[in-house]
Amino acid sequence: MTHLPHHIKSGRCQKEGPEMSQGDGALGTYEKWDSTETMELEKREQGRAPKGALAIPSIPASSLERAIMLLYILLALTIVIFMALTIVNIQRVSAMWEVLEEARMRSENSHTTAWHNLSEVQHTLDKQLSGELQAIHSQFLNVSREVENMGWKVTQCKAECGKELSNRLQALEEKDVLEPVQRQLAEMKQEQSRTSALLDTVLEEARNLSGILCTRCPDGWQQFAKTCYFFSSSTKSWQAAKEFCATFDAHMPIVNTEQENKFLANHIMENRVFWLGLSDMHKEGDWQWVNGNSLSLSFWNSGEPNNVGDHGEDCATIFPNGRWNDVSCSNAEAWI
Known part of the structure; x- marks a missing residue:
């Protein structure tokens, strides 16, 4: 129960003293009473509040709507910025991928060109080498023929010269000549032996040279x-x-x-x-x-x-x- 002040009784205001002017009248008395009643109601409301509770200030509805609208705007801006960054990154990745693809194509083209050039060089070298080998083979064949001809001529010369020299020696031996002539005959025989040995050596070397320069195998060998x-x-x-x-x-x-x-x-x-x-x-x-x-x-x-x-x-x-x-x-x- 709330006690009213001592000057408020039975719903009326009581004068405080002679200082109150007459002009205050009944209106002033009622205004004071309303103010006092308002204060008294606030005290009652505070008394009804539970102990330990905090007073929460009320927020106007217009301020709350503006805050929500601001949050929506910030969220929209964040999404727009994120999408812009994503598009920029995708474009960068696409550009880098195109650069890498161009580099790969250039590398493949360079490899293909290099292999083509190497193949042409190898083909040219093979043709040149084949021509040179054929020329060398022809030269070997010519040398082999010349060596064979030389060996045949040496053999023929050995047979003919040896036969002629033997005939002359035999004719001289059949004659009754003096001792100096016989010595000459002996010297001629020694010379014939040396010449025959030399011809044999030359013929053998010619045959060896022919075998070294040209070995021609029959077909199927x-x-x-x-x-x-x-x-x-x-x-x-x-x-x-x-x-x-x-x-x-x-x-x-x-x-x-x-x-x-x-x-x-x-x-x-x-x-x-x-x-x-x-x-x-x-x-x-x-x-x-x-x-x-x-x-x-x-x-x-x-x-x-x-x-x-x-x-x-x-x-x-x-x-x-x-x-x-x-x-x-x-x-x-x-x-x-």
Whole structure:
């Protein structure tokens, strides 16, 4: 219950003293009462509020709407700025991608041009080299013909000159001449011997030079290190193959180097073997080539030669991998 001030009783204002003027009247008394009542109502409202509660100032509706509108505007500006930055970045990435694509195309074009130029250079060099090789081959053929002609002339001269000189010496010996003439005859014989030896040396050198400058293999033969090789497509026994080679003034292969063995292996078809000119038929374990030389360099397969079988294995063959094996000489194999 709220107590009114002492000067307000029964709804009336009481004068405070003689200082109040007469002009105040009833209106002044009621204004004071209204003010006092208003203050009293505020105190009542404050008394009704729960303890510890804070007074929240009221916000006008117009201010709240302006704040929300401002937030919308800021959000729209943020979205616009984000979209602009995204578009700019996409354009930059597109520009960089186009630059990279142009660089790749230029690189591919440069590689293609380089390969084309290299191919043309190689083709030109091949043509030039082929022409030069043909010219060198023609020169070798001419030199070989000249050497052969020279050797033939030396042989003919040796035969004719030697025959003429022998006839003269024989005629002089048949005559009864003095001792000085006989000494001259002896000197002439010595000179004939020296001349004959010199002619033999020249002829041998001419033949060697011909063999070095030009080795021409027959059709179907393969050349390696100034030697011609023929690889058969049929089969024979070892002895028959040896005799067949002799009819061509040739012999079965004698392997002297690792390079020659690789050459033979490279020309052997898969799943085939070929005879070598190697055997120990004269003495077991003493392997010799067809020219009588003993074996010094060998390429036997693992565990070979083993000389198995009732009749033994006395002749050598070569596999496509270059390894050797001993088999029976009566086997039918291809030959070289």
